[in-house]
Amino acid sequence: MKTFVKAGFAAALAASALAFAAAxxxxxxxxxxxxxxxxxxxxxxxxxxxxxxxxxTLRPSVKGAPKGTYTGTVRRFGLDLGVTGQGTLVWTVLAPTTRIGAKDLRGTYAGVSANAALGVGLGANALVGGSNNTIALQPLSVEGQTGFNVALGVAELTLR
Known part of the structure; x- marks a missing residue:
């Protein structure tokens, strides 16, 4: 059990370091x-x-800009083992301009991902893509989940 926690923590730290290097x-x-x-x-x-x-749900920073709602699918490839309950993932959204539409985040994003959960867990995800690869979901996201899981690998997120 201790080895699992150490491996998951190391995976999250590795992904965080990579994410901050890209920031x-x-x-x-x-x-x-x-x-x-x-x-x-x-x-x-x-x-x-x-x-x-x-x-x-996208909450825009610009006053008066429309909220956006999306459905999505995350696919992870690599080490990913365990069972998790519902979770929440929060991203800061970066774009080349402040003028984006409610559906401009639609598309596919790819990058690295690491997370670990033993009861309660955390994760790091670095993804870029979306509208002509111009949107970035903050190089370091905040992810909270419950369960027993360790993951390290490549992630792909599709927003519809």
Whole structure:
């Protein structure tokens, strides 16, 4: 059990370091346009990966801008083993302009992902994609979930 927690913590730290290394490049060309909050469905994952459904809401930073609602699917490839309950994933949304529409986040995002849960868990995800690959979901997201899980690998998020 201790080994599991150490491995998950190390995985989350590795993904965080990678995410922070990418942050300066994203910050130079993108501005914060809002916060995307996703409610994730419970999940059972196997060694080669997992698929998880979610529903998301974009709260724009710009006053008067429309809220956006999305459904999404996260696919993880790599080490992903365990059982988790419902979870919440919160991203800061970065774009090349503050003028984005309610559905501009639609598309596919890809990057690295790491998380660990033993009762309560945390995660880090670094994803870029969306509208012509111009949208970035904050290089470091906040993820909360319950269950028993460890994951480290590549993640793909599709927002519809």
């Amino acid at each position: 300066p490049a994203a910050a130079q060309t993108r501005v914060q346009v809002g916060v995307l909050t996703c409610q994730m469905a419970p999940n059972v994952s196997f060694i080669i990966g997992s698929v998880r459904e979610m529903s998301c």
